[in-house]
Every structure is written in structure tokens, then in C-alpha cells.
Amino acid sequence: MIPSDNLSTPEEALNHPLKDWLNLNRFIFCPGCLIGTVITSITTCLKERGYTSKDYAIVSGIGCTGRASGCFKAPAFHTTHGRAIPFATGLKLANPELEVIVLSGDGDLFAIGGNHFIHAARRNIEITVICVNNNVYGMTGGQVAPTTHVGDITSTTPYGNMEPPFNLISLAAASGATYVARWPGYDTLRLQKSILKSLDNEGFNFIEVLAPCFIQYGTKNRLGDAVEMLEWMKKQIKIETDCPPHMATLDFKKGVIICGEFVEDKREGFTKRMEQIREKAKSKKIKK
Amino acid sequence: MNLKQSENDPHNKAILTSGNYASAEGAIAAGCLLFAGYPITPSSEIAAYMSRRLPEVNGTFIQMEDELASVACCLGASYAGTKSMTATSGPGLSLMAENIGLGVMLEAPVVIVTIMRGGPSTGQPTNASQSDVYQARYASHGDYQIIVLAPSTVQEMYDLTIRAFNLAERYRTPVIVASDGILGQMMEPVYYHSNFEKVERKKPQVPPEKYKPFEVFDDDLVPGMAVAGTDYYFYVSGLTHDIEGNPDMTPEGAETLIKRLCDKITRARPEINDWEEKYIDDSDTVVLSYGINARGVPEAIEQARQQGHKMGYVRLKSLWPFPDELMEKLGRQGVSKVIVSEMNYGMLIREVQRFQHLFEVSGITIPTTIPFSPKFIYKKMIKEV
Known part of the structure; x- marks a missing residue:
């Protein structure tokens, strides 16, 4: 990761339309990285819904996107590697009124934290998980991730990756997520629509954001700089409506990346069911 | 009745x-x-x-x-x-x-x-x-x-x-x-009594706009804690951080944080540490134990005292932070030997051994699954004396 220059002058920062939601002092991302657009997309949605710091919390794990929680003027938690989702579960259970957003990377959420992801989706805890997928471990130096494509060069697959990647959309849908979408990180309008839907949906929401890493991934696979990589990705993007989750192809070799909304389901959330359990316990209907 | x-x-x-x-x-x-x-x-x-x-x-x-x-x-x-x-x-x-x-x-x-x-x-x-x-x-x-x-x-x-x-x-x-x-x-x-004080965490001591999550105002080194769902916003991280929660990778940053985190516990030792003791004042030998394994000790001590041995016991109710002040007290009161009794192959005994300049330390340390009976402890103690 290359620390960026301070992009805003103090005057610009003071006049920033999202200044009440953003903390620009902790913005450490490489120039050209789409994590920044994801952060502004989330804050734009929070502003649109009129949420202030008492209404929501941001939780992240470890890695490049792990550092994103620091960019919010909110109760923001930078937790351990992979454990953002159970931490967020605790926040939500203790305060169901809270809008809890998990913002983390593909390695954090699906390798070390994979177990937590599938179980959170299964129990339909009402949180929103936004995964910034850059197909690689960026911060640790570009190692192979569970989202790296077959044949790709990373620092731990010098002869090419031999493992097939997870399809996160298919995984989230199979695990029981009630809202599942995938967007390229530059498509902020569609991304924001998805984030707003997630904020309104009382269930487990999953949004995969494609944000290629030109430093760790692009260089090793000769895909060019930040702009060239985005152009390369843009050519492959195909937006589809009503595509079943298992057909949500993401294949750089075939040159097909299907984006869109794949699951929109209504299922009773965990905290609602917990409330029913409390009523049942208090009415002593169960045998002790 | x-x-x-x-x-x-x-x-x-x-x-x-x-x-x-x-x-x-x-x-x-x-x-x-x-x-x-x-x-x-x-x-x-x-x-x-x-x-x-x-x-x-x-x-x-x-x-x-x-x-x-x-x-x-x-x-x-x-x-x-x-x-x-x-x-x-x-x-x-x-x-x-x-x-x-x-x-x-x-x-x-x-x-x-x-x-x-x-x-x-x-x-x-x-x-x-x-x-x-x-x-x-x-x-x-x-x-x-x-x-x-x-x-x-x-x-x-x-x-x-x-x-x-x-x-x-x-x-x-x-x-x-x-x-x-x-x-x-x-x-x-x-007895499920309710005659105890319920302690609540320290609240933030400043308004939201001035709040820094790890800023300390008191001698106890404990910062006021804001929680989610209030007007307070804060960033807390597993990274070494400064008082604002910002990651701090400087050597001074590490020193300041680690010292405070450790000191807030060790300074509070007199409040945290708790133990039960008997016959310490006039004992040459003291048996130190804790948990389930401490339950056979009083009977063994009574038996030893009946036989004229000057023995007492301490039972730790808190293990960590280790009660150094208790060890010093035993030394001051003229205890010449401490026997550590525990159901492992010697763990807490190593902490007690730090005080070998005050008294001799020996152990009944067996990695067993059954607590030591009074008879067993008595036999072992007498052998040690």
C-alpha cells in the first residue's frame, strides 16, 4: 500500500458535503483504489437516510478494506482478522435499532472469516456486509486469496494459482442471505441503490464490490495501472436482471463478469425472532 | 420448622x-x-x-x-x-x-x-x-x-x-x-443473594465533540467508555493506537499504550486480589492452593496443628494479577516455607518461586484429575516439614 498525499486542503475538507460522515485523516488508500468510492457511496447513502453517528456502526476486519472503518465519523470498529461479522452480530443483538455495516475484504470475509459469513447469513442477522473484492491479499503483499482466479500470479502462486475461486454471490445466496448484489466499484449509482436497499431490508444483506488491486494484482499479472485495469474490467462487465445466483459468472479468463441483484428475499430477521423467543419465555409456555 | x-x-x-x-x-x-x-x-x-x-x-x-x-x-x-x-x-x-x-x-x-x-x-x-x-x-x-x-x-x-x-x-x-x-x-x-453492589462502566467524561476514546482523566488509568447507539462517535482498533484511536506505529506510541494497559490492572492489585488465610501469624509452613483443589487443605492443616506442627494456609480467590503483596506479607510474618498445591505439573508455583528470597518453596503439583484429599495433603506436608 502506498500512503496517499493529503488529497484535500483544510478548506476543502471543511466544505466536503460528507464532512459529517467522513473522517479524512485516516484515509490511507492507494490513489486509484476503489475502496474510496465504496466509502463515499456508503456515506452518501447514510446521509440520504439521515443517519447520524447514533444510528449506525461500522465494523471491519483486517486488511486494506479493514482500515476503511476509520474513515467514518461513527462508532467504528477495527477488529481482528476475519471476526468483523461476529463482532457486528454482538452490536446488533445488543442494540437491534442500530444499523450495522460490515465493510471488509475478500480474504478477511471469506478465507479466515468464511465460517462466520455463512452462519451469519444462515441465521439472517440484520446486518449489511459489503465485501470489497480485489481478488488478492493487498496489505500483506499480494498473496493468493480464495477469490483469486485459476492461473493468476500472486506472491504465493509464482507458477499460477491452481485453486478455483469462490463465487461469492452463489455462496451468499446458498447460505441464506436475503439480499445479494454485485457491482463494480466505479458504478457508484447502482452501488448506492443497493446500499439503500440493504439499509431498508431487515435481513442479512451482502454486496460484493469489485475493486481491482493494480498494485498487488495488476502488476504481477501485467494488467496495467489503475485506469487500465478499470478499463479492462469494464469491458467484461455484463449487467443482468433476474440472473440466478449460481449463474453469476465472474471469470477473467472468459472475460465475463455478471453484475446485478441476485437475491431479493423477505425472511424474518434474527432479532425479530429473538423478540418472539423472549415473549415465549416470559409467558412460560415451555416446560422447565 | x-x-x-x-x-x-x-x-x-x-x-x-x-x-x-x-x-x-x-x-x-x-x-x-x-x-x-x-x-x-x-x-x-x-x-x-x-x-x-x-x-x-x-x-x-x-x-x-x-x-x-x-x-x-x-x-x-x-x-x-x-x-x-x-x-x-x-x-x-x-x-x-x-x-x-x-x-x-x-x-x-x-x-x-x-x-x-x-x-x-x-x-x-x-x-x-x-x-x-x-x-x-x-x-x-x-x-x-x-x-x-x-x-x-x-x-x-x-x-x-x-x-x-x-x-x-x-x-x-x-x-x-x-x-x-x-x-x-x-x-x-x-444462596442467590442480592446484597452486592452492581458496578457500571465509566461513562465518557466529555461531550461527544471533545471525546477521545482512550483519553484518561483519572489516576486509575481507565478511560470513559462511549458505546454505539449514542451521540458519541469513535474509532477503536486492535492496532496500537493513540488516545484518539488513531493507529500509532511509533515506539513511543507502543510504550505509552502498553504501559497504561498493564498498569491500570497492576496498580489496582490491592482492589482486585482476594484470598482466604488461616493461622498465617504463627506458622512456619503455609500451604498455598486455589480452586477445587483447595478444599482438602483446611482439614489437613487442622490435623497437622493437632500434631503440633505450626502450619497455616492461604487460598487464592484471584490468581492474576498474581498477589505479590501476599507473598511479601508471608515473608514479613516469618513464614519459612510455602507449599504450593495444585492439580497440574507446576504452574502457579513458578510465580511463588519468584519469592524464594523470602521463603523456601516446594510443591505438591500433580497433573491429576482428582483433587487432593486431606489425608494425601497431610502426608505430603509432613514429609516436606
Whole structure:
């Protein structure tokens, strides 16, 4: 990761339309990285819904996107590697009124934290998980991730990756997520629509954001700089409506990346069911 | 007997229950409203009891997918202002290690009950042990201090779980209650009293716009804690941080933070450390023990004293931070020998050995699953004298 220059002058920062939601002092991302657009997309949605710091919390794990929680003027938690989702579960259970957003990377959420992801989706805890997928471990130096494509060069697959990647959309849908979408990180309008839907949906929401890493991934696979990589990705993007989750192809070799909304389901959330359990316990209907 | 007449007598209010249930009931008495756990013998009854009791008191029970998630969930709940607890046993505590470290770093009050069983690895799930004395203290990597309590009776499972919550809230730290397989499962009369103070965490001492999550205003080095869902916003990180929560990678940053995190616990030793002692004033030899294994000691000591041996005992109710002041006291009072009795191959004895300049140290340290009988302790003691 290359620390960026301070992009805003103090005057610009003071006049920033999202200044009440953003903390620009902790913005450490490489120039050209789409994590920044994801952060502004989330804050734009929070502003649109009129949420202030008492209404929501941001939780992240470890890695490049792990550092994103620091960019919010909110109760923001930078937790351990992979454990953002159970931490967020605790926040939500203790305060169901809270809008809890998990913002983390593909390695954090699906390798070390994979177990937590599938179980959170299964129990339909009402949180929103936004995964910034850059197909690689960026911060640790570009190692192979569970989202790296077959044949790709990373620092731990010098002869090419031999493992097939997870399809996160298919995984989230199979695990029981009630809202599942995938967007390229530059498509902020569609991304924001998805984030707003997630904020309104009382269930487990999953949004995969494609944000290629030109430093760790692009260089090793000769895909060019930040702009060239985005152009390369843009050519492959195909937006589809009503595509079943298992057909949500993401294949750089075939040159097909299907984006869109794949699951929109209504299922009773965990905290609602917990409330029913409390009523049942208090009415002593169960045998002790 | 007329029950009404004697209802003020605590013994008449006692019920017969197990250590695990007593610990769970103690947590509820202390104000615990969230339990996140994962089944593991011999601690599972705590989870089962909580799953029944917590919803009755508007609390939340959740069975997580593993122990890592259990502690993480408790930490999250703690930062939403809810007192939370998890319970586990040896292998589970191993899995909790990383998030115990996070709890220390985020200064999140949380209680972890560990019902010690034989190890290493899967070990003896259905048997008792005292072999997690070090794990409780040193589970996570890094330089930190933690509070570990050691109950010896089912009543103390109730009392010390309450105390664990109070200490966690008071010092903003994870607190571990180190019990064992026998104490967790066995039944004894317990009095579920309510004559104790409920401690709540320190609130932020400045308004939201001036709040820095790790700014300390008091001598106790404990910062005021803001929680999610209020007007306060803050960034807390497992990274070494400054008082604003910003990651701080400077050598001075590490020194300042680690010193404060450790000192806030060690400075509070006089308040945290607790033990029971008898005949210390006129003893040459003192037996030091804790937990289930301490229960045979008083009888052995009485027997020895009847035989004319000048012996006494101390029973630690808190293991960590280690009560250095107790060791110094023993030295001052002229104790010439301390015998450490524990159900492991020698753990806490090493802490006592730090005071070999004050007295001789020997041990009855056997990695067994059955607490030492008074007869056994007596025989061993007499041999040592």
C-alpha cells in the first residue's frame, strides 16, 4: 500500500458535503483504489437516510478494506482478522435499532472469516456486509486469496494459482442471505441503490464490490495501472436482471463478469425472532 | 420448622444447584444480558441455562459457530452497552485467545468463564484440571495484564461471577473466571443473594465533540467508555493506537499504550486480589492452593496443628494479577516455607518461586484429575516439614 498525499486542503475538507460522515485523516488508500468510492457511496447513502453517528456502526476486519472503518465519523470498529461479522452480530443483538455495516475484504470475509459469513447469513442477522473484492491479499503483499482466479500470479502462486475461486454471490445466496448484489466499484449509482436497499431490508444483506488491486494484482499479472485495469474490467462487465445466483459468472479468463441483484428475499430477521423467543419465555409456555 | 420465622437466615434461602448453573445465575444477577457461546464439555450447562433464563429477563442468548465468534460477539455487545459473557473450557479458551487480546486492546468489559479440563488438546473432556492457569493469563500474544478469579465452591461460582462482571466494568477489561470440571458439575447449596453492589462502566467524561476514546482523566488509568447507539462517535482498533484511536506505529506510541494497559490492572492489585488465610501469624509452613483443589487443605492443616506442627494456609480467590503483596506479607510474618498445591505439573508455583528470597518453596503439583484429599495433603506436608 502506498500512503496517499493529503488529497484535500483544510478548506476543502471543511466544505466536503460528507464532512459529517467522513473522517479524512485516516484515509490511507492507494490513489486509484476503489475502496474510496465504496466509502463515499456508503456515506452518501447514510446521509440520504439521515443517519447520524447514533444510528449506525461500522465494523471491519483486517486488511486494506479493514482500515476503511476509520474513515467514518461513527462508532467504528477495527477488529481482528476475519471476526468483523461476529463482532457486528454482538452490536446488533445488543442494540437491534442500530444499523450495522460490515465493510471488509475478500480474504478477511471469506478465507479466515468464511465460517462466520455463512452462519451469519444462515441465521439472517440484520446486518449489511459489503465485501470489497480485489481478488488478492493487498496489505500483506499480494498473496493468493480464495477469490483469486485459476492461473493468476500472486506472491504465493509464482507458477499460477491452481485453486478455483469462490463465487461469492452463489455462496451468499446458498447460505441464506436475503439480499445479494454485485457491482463494480466505479458504478457508484447502482452501488448506492443497493446500499439503500440493504439499509431498508431487515435481513442479512451482502454486496460484493469489485475493486481491482493494480498494485498487488495488476502488476504481477501485467494488467496495467489503475485506469487500465478499470478499463479492462469494464469491458467484461455484463449487467443482468433476474440472473440466478449460481449463474453469476465472474471469470477473467472468459472475460465475463455478471453484475446485478441476485437475491431479493423477505425472511424474518434474527432479532425479530429473538423478540418472539423472549415473549415465549416470559409467558412460560415451555416446560422447565 | 416454621420457614416464615427463619426467612432471614440465608441458609434457608439456599437452593441445591451446580456450579455451572450458579455461575450463570450470578451473571444474570450482575446484569448480564447477552451470552454468546459454543458447546464444550464440561461448561455446556452454562449455555443451556442461559438459553432458558436470558430470554425471561429480556436478554439474548446466541449459540455461535465457534469460540472465536463467541468472544467477538460478546465484545460487540459490550460496545453496544450490554454486559456480556461467554463460557468455555480448555480447547475453547485456546480459540478465544485472539479476541481476548482484542478485548484487552479495545478495553471492552467482558466475562469469560472457563471450566478447566485436562489437556493438552482434547485431553480429558469430562475430568477436572487446573492446567489452564497459564492459558488464562497468557492466552493472547502481546504484553498485557488480565484478571483471573478462581472459585472454590458452588457459592463462589455465583459470587465470583458477579465479581468478575464488576471488575470487568470497573477496569474495562476481559475477566476470566477459572473454574474446573468438578466444580462446574457438582451440586452444593447456594444462596442467590442480592446484597452486592452492581458496578457500571465509566461513562465518557466529555461531550461527544471533545471525546477521545482512550483519553484518561483519572489516576486509575481507565478511560470513559462511549458505546454505539449514542451521540458519541469513535474509532477503536486492535492496532496500537493513540488516545484518539488513531493507529500509532511509533515506539513511543507502543510504550505509552502498553504501559497504561498493564498498569491500570497492576496498580489496582490491592482492589482486585482476594484470598482466604488461616493461622498465617504463627506458622512456619503455609500451604498455598486455589480452586477445587483447595478444599482438602483446611482439614489437613487442622490435623497437622493437632500434631503440633505450626502450619497455616492461604487460598487464592484471584490468581492474576498474581498477589505479590501476599507473598511479601508471608515473608514479613516469618513464614519459612510455602507449599504450593495444585492439580497440574507446576504452574502457579513458578510465580511463588519468584519469592524464594523470602521463603523456601516446594510443591505438591500433580497433573491429576482428582483433587487432593486431606489425608494425601497431610502426608505430603509432613514429609516436606
